[in-house]
Amino acid sequence: MSEISRAVRAYLATEHDRAIVAHTPEEMLTALGRVARAGSPEAVLRDYVGLHLATAPRLTARGYVGRQFSSVLPAAAALDALTAMAPQPASFFEVGPLPNAADKLIQREFQALLGWPEEAGRMITTTGGSLANLTALLAARNTRVGGSWKAGLAASGRRSAVALGADAHYSLDRAIGVLGLGTDQIVRLPLDARRRICPEGARRALDRARAEGLEVFCLVASAGSTSTGAIDPLADLAQLCAERGIWCHVDGAHAGAFLVSDRLRPRLAGIERVDSFCIDAHKTLFVPASCTLLFYRDRQAAGAAFAQKAAYVFSDPGGEIDVFESGGVNFECTKRPAILNLWLAWAMYGRGLFERKLDHLVQMTVLAAAMLRSQPDFTVHNDPDANILCFSHCPPGLPQAGRGAFQTELHAALLRDGRFFLSKTVLDGEPVLRLVVMNHALTRADLAALIDGIRRIAAQQISPPPLSLAI
Amino acid sequence: MSEISRAVRAYLATEHDRAIVAHTPEEMLTALGRVARAGSPEAVLRDYVGLHLATAPRLTARGYVGRQFSSVLPAAAALDALTAMAPQPASFFEVGPLPNAADKLIQREFQALLGWPEEAGRMITTTGGSLANLTALLAARNTRVGGSWKAGLAASGRRSAVALGADAHYSLDRAIGVLGLGTDQIVRLPLDARRRICPEGARRALDRARAEGLEVFCLVASAGSTSTGAIDPLADLAQLCAERGIWCHVDGAHAGAFLVSDRLRPRLAGIERVDSFCIDAHKTLFVPASCTLLFYRDRQAAGAAFAQKAAYVFSDPGGEIDVFESGGVNFECTKRPAILNLWLAWAMYGRGLFERKLDHLVQMTVLAAAMLRSQPDFTVHNDPDANILCFSHCPPGLPQAGRGAFQTELHAALLRDGRFFLSKTVLDGEPVLRLVVMNHALTRADLAALIDGIRRIAAQQISPPPLSLAI
Structure with missing residues (x-):
């Protein structure tokens, strides 16, 4: 058990580069099959914990703005075990x-x-x-x-x-x-x-x-x-x-x-x-x-x-x-x-614990809207009432007609890359990117890195990097 | 956290005399209020764990035959925290x-x-x-x-x-x-x-x-x-x-x-x-x-x-x-x-883990039916297809008309006593006692103790022990 605690603590203390790692169903079936054959019950448990942490979305990553769940108190996790x-x-x-x-x-x-x-x-x-x-x-x-x-x-x-x-x-x-x-x-x-x-x-x-x-x-x-x-x-x-x-x-x-x-x-x-x-x-x-x-x-x-x-x-x-x-x-x-x-x-911790988190999430979302609005190649689709922001990225030269489809491609490219985990939705029939600020440790610098990262990954979509001949 | 682990391990290792401890809503509100005022977050957590373990039904107690949930693998609890x-x-x-x-x-x-x-x-x-x-x-x-x-x-x-x-x-x-x-x-x-x-x-x-x-x-x-x-x-x-x-x-x-x-x-x-x-x-x-x-x-x-x-x-x-x-x-x-x-x-552990548990639960239920049938003051109401058995206890002299109501009183008395946690149900309009064998460690001796215990607590219902004058 203490081995699990150590693994989880190490995981939580890590500055994760990637917010999400994309997998295929077949990969997951194979990986679980491998864990099941690890040998002793202890080995199965140990390998499972490793696999779980390797495949879970990283809620503490700087690029995690993808889904509507966020990190929990360690005491809450302990209570779940209890x-x-x-x-x-x-x-x-x-x-x-x-x-x-x-x-x-x-x-x-x-x-x-x-x-x-x-x-x-x-x-x-x-x-x-x-x-x-x-x-x-x-x-x-x-x-x-x-x-x-x-x-x-x-x-x-x-x-x-x-x-x-x-x-x-x-x-x-x-x-x-x-x-x-x-x-x-x-x-x-x-x-x-x-x-x-x-x-x-x-x-x-x-x-x-x-x-x-x-x-x-x-x-x-x-x-x-x-x-x-x-x-x-x-x-x-x-x-x-x-x-x-x-x-x-x-x-x-x-x-x-x-x-x-x-x-x-x-x-x-x-x-x-x-x-x-x-x-x-x-x-x-x-x-x-x-x-x-x-x-x-x-x-x-x-x-x-x-x-x-x-x-x-x-x-x-x-x-x-x-x-x-x-x-x-x-x-x-x-x-x-x-x-x-x-x-x-x-x-x-009292109500203040929750209050500080929510205030920060909303503040960061308003800031994200302002930062994106100041970029010529981004379009913001909503004045945030909460901590959700929809936007599109349209690099120079992208034809008007292809803008919606490009957001879908870009979302898929972001998932493959994994550093920035955003979601997507459809507004008035058009696909758009969607950002949900859920990490209470998110900063202005993280938002700047997110905008920069989206732009770089989008650029690769338009002109993919040359294939290396060295295998 | 390790303090919680220790408390839970000690709880699980204890041979609990009582399977359940009855409380009133007011007592629980007061108890939680007291925990909330314990001081530091650590003190609140520690006191909560103590209160939780003191008030939870004891699934490993010999007298726990009350509800349809049973003990889990420690690994499953760890996974819940994970x-x-x-x-x-x-x-x-x-x-x-x-x-x-x-x-x-x-x-x-x-x-x-x-x-x-x-x-x-x-x-x-x-x-x-x-x-x-x-x-x-x-x-x-x-x-x-x-x-x-x-x-x-x-x-x-x-x-x-x-x-x-x-x-x-x-x-x-x-x-x-x-x-x-x-x-x-x-x-x-x-x-x-x-x-x-x-x-x-x-x-x-x-x-x-x-x-x-x-x-x-x-x-x-x-x-x-x-x-x-x-x-x-x-x-x-x-x-x-x-x-x-x-x-x-x-x-x-x-x-x-x-x-x-x-x-x-x-x-x-x-x-x-x-x-x-x-x-x-x-x-x-x-x-x-x-x-x-x-x-x-x-x-x-x-x-x-x-x-x-x-x-x-x-x-x-x-x-x-x-x-x-x-x-x-x-x-x-x-x-x-x-x-x-x-x-x-x-x-x-493979399928065998579950198989052994279920086989044992059903075997013990069949045994309980046979043991109860051999007692003149117990009536068994079903041939168990699974691990559930309904029965009534009718001490000598109990009038026929009062038998149903007596099971309800007896169930309440058993809950107050706490050593044997049974449930009750109604069959064809008559209240009866209900036993669900869920503890994979239950033995014939435990069933004998249960029968004996029910009989003793029922006897106290009929003629309550004299009140002690010493306060």
Whole structure:
């Protein structure tokens, strides 16, 4: 075991040149096969750890701006080992007393930041933002579409619909398909120039939907969107929903965590008035995946998601423990006690730890936008509301028509090179590069190196270096 | 960190007298509050570890026969710490190359045991049996109820229904509510005297359902049921489903793992012919929660669960990596690479490790049934198909009418005492005690001590010990 600790410590202490190393499926199958033949169990474990560290994306590398997960506290990793050996499954108080209590304590911290009375809302922890969005939409459907749980939707005779911003996360389209509502019943809300849902456009879209016979019972806003990090105007949308009796859910998987920052919290103004929202703690709050917090403004609403009890698992309905434990209000039966990682980090370092990280990530993203804008061969596509920035690189002489395709080629070239790990997305039909600042140690110099590196790798794409004849 | 290791090692090496320590929610809130005020981050961490170990159920205690999770390999716990620090999120090959490869290698192992051709099926890893059941039923609905994803169920004009055994896990009733089918459309299949679905009864129930206008598109069998571990007659039910064009899913969360045992595999005969089934690796295969394997006999069927792609995350549809990675076929977006724990355990010790454990658990359960049957004051309620046994204890003189209520009181008394951790369930409306053999070190002597202990604690229930006057 101490050998593993040493390997991990050495890995974390290394200044990694490459942020990612690309592999093929066949290479990975072969590599695992080789590890499995290493001999003794100890040799297998040792070789596996080596392979794992060699193939994992390097979250501490200067060029890591690729995906929405970041480094965690060593204490959180230790806690994961602890909860593996001495489990406290989180859905049931009897065997998971601490995670159920930690849920309540973390709920209190966030409710204070939201200005909610202590006994008002309910927070549950679930396995990822996709599942949180599904849970919230399920609660909304069960509350607003009468009989949908018991009689079923086929008996409803209604075209129940959900309104989504054009940049909503794919899990929301999915949730509508999963819940049986039919993706044809998605009402797309138009975005403004900053890719935020336009409240006036939303109002008109809802009017049109009603005229077409659709009954919109739920509207989902983003904070922020996955593509650009855009934070929708939550106060306006909460108001619109309140006027029309529509459940308002905010997918705050990415930027809902801004609640912990005094500087960034105002960007979420209005979130305290929506019916439900979620936050992925595992994106920026120093805890491992998956730890998503789902909040309901009305604590009773949490119970609407599921409507039944099982004799062998649940405590007496309505009893002291029943309202305390989470099994009746989340999808999972045996659930990893992920909330403990967040509670522990909070108890060890306080809210300031998270606040400083988030403030820095956003500051660096704004700086990246300014730096890229000052370059003639880069185009910035969004004013960052969060820590996500979309841009294109167009070297001199690149024909206008080939710009989109070039970003795709460039992204692939960057992955092969590995020093800079960016992602890509599509905006208005055009492929663009996407940068997510997740490393709290990132500096201006790193951003300068990133811009320079992209330019050099792009230049090689246009005129590849001459092949060496020496083999 | 080494302090944590020492604490965990000491905990694991201890012969715990008590299998569980009961707490109140208020006690847990107070205890966590105290830890948070311990001072330095190091003190908080140290105190938390102490509290965690003091409040977790003791899986290695001789009296632990309570819940369906068991001890894990130390290597699996170390791997959890590793994947926390150096994540390889499992839904996307780009950042999670190893878990996607490990999925394929574990799939191969199981396909060989199933007798499936290597390229036939598809296995995905998901977060728990509840989510696996939901995913399978979603794939079934999307395949068999035309238009349910896109047009929605309200447009179908059909009463699409699912048939479940009377002892099906609560997640299946839930899935039907979640998917919009309506729990009114559950067709309950009758059980035989061993609490297995009766194929002839199922045939008649399906006939009746059809006569009532229900279109059953999916039938779910258990292997084994949560209450008693009963394994339904899978071959007969697969045959019935094949005749009628019904998707057959097996909830093998509990006993699907019997596939790894040459001795126990025959109990699952027919599972190789169903459309989908799941196995919770985190119940008995030495890995931490949650690691559930969901198998589809037709590899294309896996794609039916979800029907869309997102530009910023998924690889080119149909490309080499697309068919390799799991993001398009499971609920999770950022997914913990839980499969690595199973792959590692398998690579380190081979299938025999799991086989020996499962064989022992079942053997001990059969022994427990025989021992309890030989006692005049115990009644056994099931012939164990797996490692679950339901029974009642009825001390001499207990009136017949009070027997059910007495089991509930006795269960509460056992929890307060803590030396023997059993669960309870309800069979045919009557509360009963439930024993799940999960500890691979359990012996005949432990079972004898359990029987003796239950009897003594029950006796105290009937005539409580005199209160001591000394305070």
